[in-house]
Amino acid sequence: xxxxxxPLGPQHPALKEPANFSITVAGExxxxxxxxLGYNHRGMEKACEERTYIQDMYLLERICGICSxxxxxxxxxTVEEIAGLDVPRRxxxxxxxxxxxxxxxxxxxxxxxxxxxxxxxxLLMYSWRDREVVMDLLALLCGNRVNYGINTIGGVRRDIxxxxxxxxxxxxxxxxxxxxxxxxxxTSEPSFIARLAGVGYISREDAVRLQAVGPTGRGxxxxxxxxxxxPYAAYGEVDFKVITDSHCDVYGRAVVxxxxxxxxxxxxxxxLKEMPDGPVTVKAPRKIPAGEAVxxxxxxxxxxxxxxxxxxxxxxxxxxxxxxxxANIQAVNKMMENNNLADVPIIIAAIDPCxxxxxxxxxVIGGKRExxxxxxxxxxxxSWYRKHWGIDFGELNRKLHSxxxxx
Amino acid sequence: xxxxLFNIIVFPGFLFLCLAGVCAEYFDRIFHAxxxxxxxxPWFQPVADFIKLSAKEDIIPEEADSFMFRAMPVVAVAATVxxxxxxxxxxxxxxxxxxxxxxxxxxxxxxxxxxFFLAGWYSTSLYASVGAVRxxxxxxxxxxxxFMAVLAPALLADSWSLSGIAAYYRAHPLYWVFNLPGLAVSxxxxxxxxxxxxxxxxxxxxxxxxxxxxEYAGRYLAFFRMTIDIEMVVASSLVAAVFLPxxxxxxxxxxxxxxxxxxxxVIAAICLLRTIFARLRIDQMVDFCWKYIxxxxxxxxxxxxxxxxxxxx
Amino acid sequence: xxxxxxMAKEVxxxxxxPPATLNYPYVKPEMPDNFRGKIVxxxxxxxxxxMCVKDCPALAIEIAAVGDKKFEARFYLDRCIYxxxxxxxxxxxxxxxxxxxxxxxxxxQNHRITFHAHADGVVVDPAP
Numbered sequence: 001x002x003x004x005x006x007p008l009g010p011q012h013p014a015l016k017e018p019a020n021f022s023i024t025v026a027g028e029x030x031x032x033x034x035x036x037l038g039y040n041h042r043g044m045e046k047a048c049e050e051r052t053y054i055q056d057m058y059l060l061e062r063i064c065g066i067c068s069x070x071x072x073x074x075x076x077x078t079v080e081e082i083a084g085l086d087v088p089r090r091x092x093x094x095x096x097x098x099x100x101x102x103x104x105x106x107x108x109x110x111x112x113x114x115x116x117x118x119x120x121x122x123l124l125m126y127s128w129r130d131r132e133v134v135m136d137l138l139a140l141l142c143g144n145r146v147n148y149g150i151n152t153i154g155g156v157r158r159d160i161x162x163x164x165x166x167x168x169x170x171x172x173x174x175x176x177x178x179x180x181x182x183x184x185x186x187t188s189e190p191s192f193i194a195r196l197a198g199v200g201y202i203s204r205e206d207a208v209r210l211q212a213v214g215p216t217g218r219g220x221x222x223x224x225x226x227x228x229x230x231p232y233a234a235y236g237e238v239d240f241k242v243i244t245d246s247h248c249d250v251y252g253r254a255v256v257x258x259x260x261x262x263x264x265x266x267x268x269x270x271x272l273k274e275m276p277d278g279p280v281t282v283k284a285p286r287k288i289p290a291g292e293a294v295x296x297x298x299x300x301x302x303x304x305x306x307x308x309x310x311x312x313x314x315x316x317x318x319x320x321x322x323x324x325x326x327a328n329i330q331a332v333n334k335m336m337e338n339n340n341l342a343d344v345p346i347i348i349a350a351i352d353p354c355x356x357x358x359x360x361x362x363x364v365i366g367g368k369r370e371x372x373x374x375x376x377x378x379x380x381x382x383s384w385y386r387k388h389w390g391i392d393f394g395e396l397n398r399k400l401h402s403x404x405x406x407x
Numbered sequence: 408x409x410x411x412l413f414n415i416i417v418f419p420g421f422l423f424l425c426l427a428g429v430c431a432e433y434f435d436r437i438f439h440a441x442x443x444x445x446x447x448x449p450w451f452q453p454v455a456d457f458i459k460l461s462a463k464e465d466i467i468p469e470e471a472d473s474f475m476f477r478a479m480p481v482v483a484v485a486a487t488v489x490x491x492x493x494x495x496x497x498x499x500x501x502x503x504x505x506x507x508x509x510x511x512x513x514x515x516x517x518x519x520x521x522x523f524f525l526a527g528w529y530s531t532s533l534y535a536s537v538g539a540v541r542x543x544x545x546x547x548x549x550x551x552x553x554f555m556a557v558l559a560p561a562l563l564a565d566s567w568s569l570s571g572i573a574a575y576y577r578a579h580p581l582y583w584v585f586n587l588p589g590l591a592v593s594x595x596x597x598x599x600x601x602x603x604x605x606x607x608x609x610x611x612x613x614x615x616x617x618x619x620x621x622e623y624a625g626r627y628l629a630f631f632r633m634t635i636d637i638e639m640v641v642a643s644s645l646v647a648a649v650f651l652p653x654x655x656x657x658x659x660x661x662x663x664x665x666x667x668x669x670x671x672x673v674i675a676a677i678c679l680l681r682t683i684f685a686r687l688r689i690d691q692m693v694d695f696c697w698k699y700i701x702x703x704x705x706x707x708x709x710x711x712x713x714x715x716x717x718x719x720x
Numbered sequence: 721x722x723x724x725x726x727m728a729k730e731v732x733x734x735x736x737x738p739p740a741t742l743n744y745p746y747v748k749p750e751m752p753d754n755f756r757g758k759i760v761x762x763x764x765x766x767x768x769x770x771m772c773v774k775d776c777p778a779l780a781i782e783i784a785a786v787g788d789k790k791f792e793a794r795f796y797l798d799r800c801i802y803x804x805x806x807x808x809x810x811x812x813x814x815x816x817x818x819x820x821x822x823x824x825x826x827x828x829q830n831h832r833i834t835f836h837a838h839a840d841g842v843v844v845d846p847a848p
Contacts, residue, residue, distance in 0.1 A: 119686025125443035442731035
């Protein structure tokens, strides 16, 4: 049978963000795959060095639209650790609450996307409709539906009222009932199971070796959940189970996410009921002392790691982010072995990828990392494109400026 | 002559089918949307889509076979419209009929699928080629059960003409009940023929972009979409004529309303099926057709053979 | 237990219900009170400390002195990311967020809003 290499991406209906997977198939069977990232590099880590800590918080929150709270929590935790701030307990509870609401909205979104990838649009429509409940709740608590902006260095920006707690508890009941229905569907609809079961198999050993994190790892029975293994915020004080599944395939990952939703409702209820009184923020200095810290947060997609190095000024010396997709992307090529071309979208979707979070750029020459300033990096980019592609950005910029009006 | 020309071009031929196709697409889309708790498109949406597509630039890829690329949409429409002329709509007499037209209609309904294959194949793009191969694989899986399912009522009626079948069931009003398994089989197969979920494998958007229609744009795509709309009406009419031949003797007005109701019911059933399932993989689809659908069709055939023996005594 | 077409009951039940979506341009969703929408500026309260300018992640605010202890603000709403950090930073509550969320404009110039300081109150002048 003849071999054909099919490019999937950078533009493809199954991919919500640009990435490229080259898939060599014989008929419908996949022989080999290779993935390529880097279409959406945004230079965020470098940009952080040019901004103050407060500005960085909002910048890093926008690494990812879905796990925005996880990224900003990870960042403020490192900064608080460097500055030695003692964050009030109420603030930690509110962070936990928003983190779990974010997980609920992300997992419901994933369920819909997974449904869409296997042509089950009805599931997409229903789960996204029900997701509106938690989105509206987030808007009520934080002031917006995405990019909640609840964190600030030394606490949270908004307090929660008794009325809002009652409303949130009501919403949890609605969501729990709906989630039960989706679990019912996922375990009894044969066409849904047929498309997920046995697809994208990755054994526990491979999952550990390839650093799968979050639901991807837990779907292969790797019981690692930062909320339990390295508790942050108020997770040490609430009772919840780490959900794992031994299917090791896409179905296992779906089951993990659905059951995690049920755990999230439990956590949210506990947090709302046991919310301590007190202030929600402590005064944070503008200038953060010199020092460095690492913090880990369990985002809906897996573990987020942030590293911050301060130099005593109001701007960080270095910020490093490892988003969860960066860890999971290695496993995707392994998962695609021995599968069909038709399974590729759902296998990619099963890690809940976020390629823009993942794209990084480091220039290493002869083993030595060369430090480029913001201006140098820009100049390097312009000259690289002129040399390799003959693109003159000066001309383009002039055109853009004339189109937009002066800035 | 003038009468025949009117029949072919205006009613119940091409123009009527275009209108019916537009209505069918609208009904399918709005019912699908309402089942998904959405609002759905406004009533003029299918027409607006057609006009918009027709106004767009026709792009023919350099690598593609220009003649085949342009000819296929027209062949597809022509074949579908032709097959409609042999299907009795109300009453038991089709516009044209001869002994053996069941086979011809089934054959003509295979042509659109073949044109999808050829269109994809001659587009020469990767996604379109994969889609084309999937189309033909799927065709082999569902065509045999469809033939068996449709020929079973014909066997009972002892006629190879759709009009003859209708006349037989008109004479024996309750015998259509025996063909209900065949109805179920043919409804499932219609999903494959019309390339709808769970059998929309050849044009699976999230897997192979647009499948066989990936390279199509503008007028040609509009024609293909019209073909699928018309095919929906024609295939539903075929199912209604073969498996639901009741209430044929009440004159043309009642008959026409009843015909519309039957076709609507068939389209609603297809729409419901496409709403509640996930898309299968091509190997699962082939397995499913040979494991469950083909034996069910065979069972229908056996039942009718036995019945024929019993009833003729 | 596998049941084919498990969702059939649910979808048929919903086919008779009104859609869950809002008919948007005609029916507008109401945002909660503390929604982080368009920012408004009160020149009377501003003391010109420029904390908002310093903290704004998007560099979307300019505060200019136009007289003795009189300040006017210029907003670049096309750059604003609606984080409302300026509202938090302002020591005198001169900046407030509103519930307004329909902020799309065809012309970029319409996004530049200047709040002029006037003796008899506030006049919003969208012209640059």
